[in-house]
Amino acid sequence: MSAKRQQKTPICKKFYSLQSGRWQPANRFFEAIEPELAEIDGLLVRNSRIVLPKSLTERALHIAHDGHLGMSGMKKMLRTKVWWKSMDKDVEEFVKTCFGCQLVANLPAPLPLVSTPLPTTA
Numbered sequence: 001m002s003a004k005r006q007q008k009t010p011i012c013k014k015f016y017s018l019q020s021g022r023w024q025p026a027n028r029f030f031e032a033i034e035p036e037l038a039e040i041d042g043l044l045v046r047n048s049r050i051v052l053p054k055s056l057t058e059r060a061l062h063i064a065h066d067g068h069l070g071m072s073g074m075k076k077m078l079r080t081k082v083w084w085k086s087m088d089k090d091v092e093e094f095v096k097t098c099f100g101c102q103l104v105a106n107l108p109a110p111l112p113l114v115s116t117p118l119p120t121t122a
């Protein structure tokens, strides 16, 4: 990818900023987490998670939504592999639109176990 093209996509602007140490105002948030960012084989990563470009976040939400895990289940699944700035908020908005996930979220807590006394006579 040419240097000129790299400037055009938001994720590549972060690469450029990461390499040059010069962060534009739009990427100030990323400057704050710079010690956690790295470039590995053309991917931008934050610690061990891939930083997704905005164009892929909707797809990631749909993949994580398989099985209607609800808000916490989706967040847990996504946090194992990927990261983007508004991930938590996007999951919350996404789950609000799904009736199945709402059902999972509103399940009552299981009743506590109660032991039954053993019979004392035959």
Ligand SMILES: [Zn+2]
Binding pocket: 065, 067, 068, 069, 070, 098, 099, 100, 101, 102
């Ligand atoms: Zn759902």
